[in-house]
Amino acid sequence: MDIRDLTPDDLDAVLDTRKRSFGPVPDDTVDAWRATARATMERGRYLGVFDGSRLAAAGRLPGFTQWWHGRPQPMAGIAGVVVNPEDRGRGVGRRLMRAILARAAELGDAVSALYPATTPIYRSLGWEHAGAENVVTLSPEALRTIRPTEPVKLRRMGPGDAAEVIAIVGRVHAANRASGPICWDEAAWRDFLGDEDDFLYLADDGFVTYTWDDGDIAVDNLVAGSAATARALWSLVGTSSSVATKVTAVVAPDDPVLWLLRERGKEEVKRTRWMFRVVDVADAIARRGFPSVVSANALVTVEDPERPANTGTWRLEISGGSGTAGATEGEGPRFTVNGLSALYAGIPTSTLRLGGLLSGPEEFDEALDAAFAGTPYMLDYF
DSSP states (O other): OEEEEOOGGGHHHHHHHHHHHHOOOOGGGHHHHHHHHHHHHHTTOEEEEEETTEEEEEEEOOEEEEEETTEEEEEEEEEEEEEOGGGTTTTHHHHHHHHHHHHHHHTTOOEEEEOOSSSHHHHHTTOEEEEEEEEEEEOHHHHHTOOOSSOOOOEEOOGGGHHHHHHHHHHHHHHTTOOSOEEOOHHHHHHHTTOTTSEEEEETTEEEEEEEETTEEEEEEEEESSHHHHHHHHHHHHTTTTTOSOEEEEEOTTOTHHHHSSOOOSOOEEEEEEEEEESOHHHHHHHSOOOTTOOEEEEEEEEOTTOGGGOEEEEEEEETTEEEEEEESSOOSEEEHHHHHHHHTTOOHHHHHHTTSEESOOTTHHHHHHHHOOOOEESOOO
16 A cells, blocks of 8 residues: 555545545535645645555645644644545554654644544554543523623624734733644635624634524634623623523633623533644754743653654753753653653643553652643634
């Protein structure tokens, strides 16, 4: 079997494999799917496994920006991994994922994330459970009671506002020292903002996008850089309380809306888990943000069978909100690459030890917990 970059000539074969893996693609979305796939192919981010001339499996790694403790870096998202039914059980998926991991490194992406349909294959190759997309169900009437504290100018937005939306996302995630959220590129945002069935409103330091979903409201994105804007946007959603019976919203685990509500009791929250992997240890540490009040000097020993350059002992030096990782002699606490990836995402060392992802000396555990602390989340599914 051969692995190569997919081209537009392969679109029909990829679509057929996609149908055989996940079911039919709705007719009204096929053109959009083709356009997105073609753009991904042009960037060298769509790979296929071929048995002779026949496509057996395919997967893409679209590029995103991802924030870690408020600092952005390029991230390889992995999506659309499909294997024909007749090719399953032959190691095709594993070969594909190894090629995707290698391509992420070639493209300079030091970290990677994915939403898994199944977890064993990804865990065996170094991706580990990290965060979640959180969807909470709220009462429109409760949102209506959130009163603006001062006037906030809102206007409708469209494709021409894509660059401004990206700038707002970056400012807010940096100010919030967020860990995990991603941002699409400008072309993708132009497509999103051109959907005539979406309701889109923009403020100077925030925005909201929502849709009507079977008589109720689904908030896809609500980003606010100030208390006044958060109140104004959530209150706007609440103006539909006379029609909608519920609002589902993608939110951060500690989204301020949960504190703005007058009443909080039992909350219905749906979590879709995502997995994370460090692709390049040195670059991943150098690009991550860290708490500015934390200074740490620690050794970590990493085992990464898929990326031998990551294997070995590293000295982590963290101060002033930045960090470095340099190869060194000796041995520190021993992390599988899964364990290091989970630590990077804020999973405590005590959890990693109990989960079998970390062993050896405990002298650096407290410093590592302080440096990598965070509650990772995403507001987007890909």
